Amino acid sequence: MGLGDSVKQMSYKRQINHIGTIAQQRIRTDKLTIQIHRATLIAQYLGFILTFYILMTVRVLPTYENVNRFNPIVWAKEIPVFNDYALFLGILLILHAFTLVQNQLFSGKAESSILEEYMFDFRSIVFSFLITIGITFLLKTTFLYSRVTLVLFIIMMLIESLLWLATRRIIMRHLNKKGRIRSHVLIVGAGRVGLEVFNKVIQVNPVKKEFIGYLDDHKLGKDIVGKISELESILQQKRVDIIYITIPSEKHIIESMLHTIYKYDVDIRIIPEMFDRMNTVFAFRNDLEYPCLQIVKTPLRGLNVFLKRLSDIGGSLFLLLILSPLFLLLAILIKVESQGAVFFKQQRVGKNGLPFQMIKFRSMKNDADLNKSLLVKDNDMTGPVFKLRNDPRVTRVGRFIRKYSLDELPQLWNVLKGQMSLIGPRPPLPEEVEKYTDYHWRRMDVLPGMTGLWQVSGRSDLDFEQWIDLDIYYIERWSISLEMKIIFKTIPAVIKGSGAY
Known part of the structure; x- marks a missing residue:
């Protein structure tokens, strides 16, 4: 093996190590975010179960004498309607969990406001409740339930859902301020579109986003960290989580950049060329294997x-x-x-x-x-x-x-x-x-x-x-x-x- 081959092999090893280090950083950040979401979700469901337990002790148990209210295990034997209530709770929580998973899989928005997130949870709880009522009606157990108990339970679920959502937001905001889960953003292109992305995505929420700078071949300034050809060098020197590409008309440049970025655990977001011509909603389609952006006149459909x-x-x-x-x-x-x-x-x-x-x-x-x-x-x-x-x-x-x-x-x-x-x-x-x-x-x-x-x-x-x-x-x-x-x-x-x- 010659000296040149040895140097090249060492360079490859350093590159692999660096790429692996970046991936580990992203994994740690993503893992912490996932752990917070899971912990608050588990706490929320435990809260639902505790609320159900309290309502049972207050609303149902008084009609049955000599039942140990602190031991719900024996309720199944001593309270005839307990199994029906437990069935209702089980179906409701399973349906609610299913709708949350569906939202995570099919939501096109990376981030939502607290109102948008709560409105989804609100609809999810209400729809799950109504579907559960329908299922238990078919099972002929609906008339065994206390209407007041069920209404109180759904109200408490809605209140607790909002409280846990606010708790999770507070925790995430605290971690963002400390830089634990903050996203590091690089923008390719410092033209009008690049500046708008900075103003609308980063500047409005500096707690969540840390701006690295722009890559641009034609401009200089304190925020310009290099030329587009220096992209890989920047990725190796700095931690980058999100790259916004704002030069969509430069197809050959973008293609070269994508091949470079693919090696790294980085989110790639390309601003569509017609984004500023049509202030409307787009939906992604595949027509005869051709990816398309379908213009949606209004979400008010279906x-x-x-x-x-x-x-x-x-x-x-x-x-x-x-x-x-x-x-x-x-x-x-x-x-x-x-x-x-x-x-x-x-x-x-x-x-x-x-x-x-x-x-x-x-x-x-x-x-x-x-x-x-x-x-x-x-x-x-x-x-x-x-x-x-x-x-x-x-x-x-x-x-x-x-x-x-x-x-x-x-x-x-x-x-x-x-x-x-x-x-x-x-x-x-x-x-x-x-x-x-x-x-x-x-x-x-x-x-x-x-x-x-x-x-x-x-x-x-x-x-x-x-x-x-x-x-x-x-x-x-x-x-x-x-x-x-x-x-x-x-x-x-x-x-x-x-x-x-």
Whole structure:
């Protein structure tokens, strides 16, 4: 063996040792994270079992005399319904565990907010509970359970789930601050996209991410740690956990980089070339073995559409029932003040451009539409929308019901008919839609709603483009948690009456 071969072999050995060291560092970090998740999950399930035990001692055992409440082992012999309760608990916990595993396997998000994570756990617990009820119904054991006990148990599960989630977050944040599980990030490309990745991924959460620097062939600066050709040298000198590649058009360079990075235990994330052209959702597909990015107009599809429609029917029926006395009172006030019909019907444009008749309480004088052309020059809104802050056509009762959005209540009938939803973009007039651009038409991809992001974010105080941006944000980022946010913000917005005229 020559001297050159000996030097080359020593170099290979050093490289192998270094690659192995990096892998060990990642394994230790990942192992610690996994251990924390497993420990909190086990503690959570033990908490569920303890809660079940306490509820049994409080709610079930008092009906049985001379039973040792501190020895649940003998309960199976001395309490006839114990086995049925234990079966219910077992099925519920197995279903809940299964849904958690499914989320880990199929979730496309590497990180979620605490609200997103809790909303998933919330749905998982509720769905598991309902499915368990269905299974035990088929097994003919449902009628043996105390309804109060089961309801208390599900409530306690939801509370404990939130507490354990917060505990895990606190532990992870503490370890991140100490640098124990912090991810080390390298960005390839210091152009506009690279800078945006730094601002949106690293700078907003420096506790979780430690920035190593940029690799760039054309720029210099304190954050530029080398050229792209020096990638392997950087990987051998510094610990790198995540690499963001922001030069997708340089195909030959990326291919060379990938061959280099594959040897190391590093997460590789390539920013798609069209990420900034379409602010929407993508889904990965394989069409005839070709990998594709499918543009998803909205997450509101499939089962989500069914669940939303179910909530719309239930919500509109409930509100129509409890608000019927208010409907009668408003109808009397409108009729007493001015001549004309109580309800005002107006053609609006709904999902996919389909027209429908929207119903409102009449808030204007009977001949309001005839005078609209005289007031167009005083429009207080930008874009194709017409609104006047001090519209002379509005009656005194109309001004009050508009301020507190009471004139919108009859639209519950539109919701019940499936023409509208409780939450969604406001339905536009046909003459407004005629002036829409292609971008504005995005707001027609879902059913229009009685309330939405626009209403809870300033209402008529926002200009038209801000209004459109909020509607499209809702469409492209729809989730149950976003629906809940809008619902909780709608009530104070309506009570304050700000921005409405």
